[in-house]
Amino acid sequence: MSAETPAAPGHDEHYLRVYRRNFRAWRGTRPFWAGLFVMLGGLPIAYFPYANLQIGHLTLAMQTAGGSSSLIIGVLLVVLGFTLWFQKHVRTFAGIAAILLALVSIPLSNLGGFLIGFLFALVGGAMAVAWVPGGDADATPAKTDTTGEGGAPEGAADPDTAILKPVVGEPNDLSGTSPANGANGRHSAG
Secondary structure, X not given: OOOOOOXXXXXXXXXXXXXXXXXXXXXXXXXXXXXXXXXXXXHHHHHHHHOEEEEOOEEEEOOOOOHHHHHHHHHHHHHHHHHHHHOHHHHHHHHHHXXXXXXXXXXXXXXXXXXHHHHHHHHHHHHHHHOOOOOOOOOOOOOXXXXXXXXXXXXXXXXXXXXXXXXXXXXXXXXXXXHHHOOOOOOOOO
């Protein structure tokens, strides 16, 4: 094969399509967008207290005592974002922690990264809490009505919701404390 021989046409596109398909399958099994939003929320919270803004010859530095708390909150949010990507079973904890860190970032780190980081982290945390793993659409067939008239299917009536008929010949003691049932005046909880 010489240098003038072109590569096989469509070879790179095939790998790109396979990669995109695999990435979509991976992304669909976890709260991907929630993790991305939480990570994007952590970056401005951690960045702004250490950034120097140049306005002409004037340097605006916002390095305050809140800089360490901003760095800690920002790094924790980025770690929670990665946790949402790679440990999907802790999504509720990570989502609630992201929401709490976003709320704490308002007083501790320049209004939560000038509200940019706060909003991203808050939305990402809410998305993480609300995310539910999807089920296979083909795995559960649709239920059909077996009665033909609507209502509960035959034989599937819930005994707890059925109308109770009084029992003839039994004492009508609902407290369970009659001597006839052996409780001798004691409640069942005692």
